[in-house]
Amino acid sequence: IRDRFCIINIISVYYLKYMFIYRFILEQIKRGYLMEELLKELVEKNRKFTADGNVANYIPELDKADKNALGIYVTTLDGQEFFAGDYNTKFTIQSISKIISLMLAILDNGEEYVFSKVGMEPSGDPFNSIRKLETSSRKKPYNPMINAGAIAVASMIKGKDDREKFLRLLDFAKLITEDDTLDLNYKIYIGESDTGFRNYSMAYFLKGEGIIEGNVNEALTVYFKQCSIEGTAKTISTLGKFLANDGVLSNGERILTTRMAKIIKTLMVTCGMYDSSGEFAVRVGIPSKSGVGGGICSVVPGKMGIGVYGPSLDKKGNSLAGGHLLADLSEELSLNIF
Ligand code: GLU
Numbered sequence: 001i002r003d004r005f006c007i008i009n010i011i012s013v014y015y016l017k018y019m020f021i022y023r024f025i026l027e028q029i030k031r032g033y034l035m036e037e038l039l040k041e042l043v044e045k046n047r048k049f050t051a052d053g054n055v056a057n058y059i060p061e062l063d064k065a066d067k068n069a070l071g072i073y074v075t076t077l078d079g080q081e082f083f084a085g086d087y088n089t090k091f092t093i094q095s096i097s098k099i100i101s102l103m104l105a106i107l108d109n110g111e112e113y114v115f116s117k118v119g120m121e122p123s124g125d126p127f128n129s130i131r132k133l134e135t136s137s138r139k140k141p142y143n144p145m146i147n148a149g150a151i152a153v154a155s156m157i158k159g160k161d162d163r164e165k166f167l168r169l170l171d172f173a174k175l176i177t178e179d180d181t182l183d184l185n186y187k188i189y190i191g192e193s194d195t196g197f198r199n200y201s202m203a204y205f206l207k208g209e210g211i212i213e214g215n216v217n218e219a220l221t222v223y224f225k226q227c228s229i230e231g232t233a234k235t236i237s238t239l240g241k242f243l244a245n246d247g248v249l250s251n252g253e254r255i256l257t258t259r260m261a262k263i264i265k266t267l268m269v270t271c272g273m274y275d276s277s278g279e280f281a282v283r284v285g286i287p288s289k290s291g292v293g294g295g296i297c298s299v300v301p302g303k304m305g306i307g308v309y310g311p312s313l314d315k316k317g318n319s320l321a322g323g324h325l326l327a328d329l330s331e332e333l334s335l336n337i338f
Contacts, residue, residue, distance in 0.1 A: 039084035053312035053320035065311035073233035094291030155219035189228035233307035236297035240305025285336030
């Protein structure tokens with residue numbers, strides 16, 4: 001009797017164990033499936049907004065982007081990936097590079113030095129605005145997310161010349177986006193440096209004010225090149241995940257201190273979406289950084305990174321359909337950090 005009881009016991013324990021594992025796997029598949037379906041549905045729902053904007057054309061080559069494109073890539077902290085739409089299209093990360101260069105500049109020089117040269121306040125002005133540089137009482141660019149601040153930050157990247165500085169930045173970008181294929185789009189870089197006259201004038205002004213200490217042209221070359229780094233929605237989604245994980249890579253290696261990660265995420269909330277950062281925070285509520293190439297890198301702390309691509313921009317330079325898509329996703333999955 002005892003033997004029989006024992007066998008029945010063993011069988012039921014195994015039965016329960018396997019039922020549990022089976023159900024768990026089934027649940028995961030179902031969740032993944034629902035997530036993919038949700039992303040697909042939201043991309044198609046919001047694609048119509050691409051008609052209301054325009055692709056950037058102030059840099060030659062950017063205007064070659066497909067205005068109707070819209071895609072999304074989600075990377076969760078527990079290693080799941082979901083995507084929909086034009087998630088695989090390559091585009092230049094443009095202003096999204098400003099968060100990458102800020103991380104490296106802080107690692108190179110420390111927080112105190114970096115923020116002695118550039119502020120932490122939203123400017124309320126367009127990304128390429130020049131006026132507050134001279135009229136404001138503060139003698140430094142308002143924040144590292146506007147061009148003036150980002151050029152000052154680029155000047156702080158360590159290296160013996162602009163080539164070495166940029167290669168260090170590119171290597172760092174590859175590390176934290178976990179994307180070894182990341183590279184420069186040379187045509188766009190040439191377009192940026194041939195037409196970025198406002199950026200030249202701001203950089204020389206900053207040199208005159210002592211904000212840029214080194215060679216101005218080197219700072220500009222690094223800046224133009226960082227804007228011309230090319231990736232996909234997956235690249236910026238992984239970048240978002242890195243920050244969502246407080247500066248720790250998927251393999252567990254810590255790259256940033258938690259304080260640094262916090263600084264970057266906070267500046268993304270307050271200044272990351274140009275002069276519509278406030279409205280974006282209310283509508284979407286997720287730390288994000290956009291670029292005029294059509295990308296938006298979003299960070300849901302402790303949960304996931306989101307990369308959106310939609311090159312049709314609104315008047316302020318943010319992906320129009322991308323913003324709507326993120327607002328819907330934030331609502332559907334309750335991602336608003338506030
Ligand atoms: N390369 C661009 C510029 O400096 C970056 C602009 C952006 O994405 O906001 O004009």
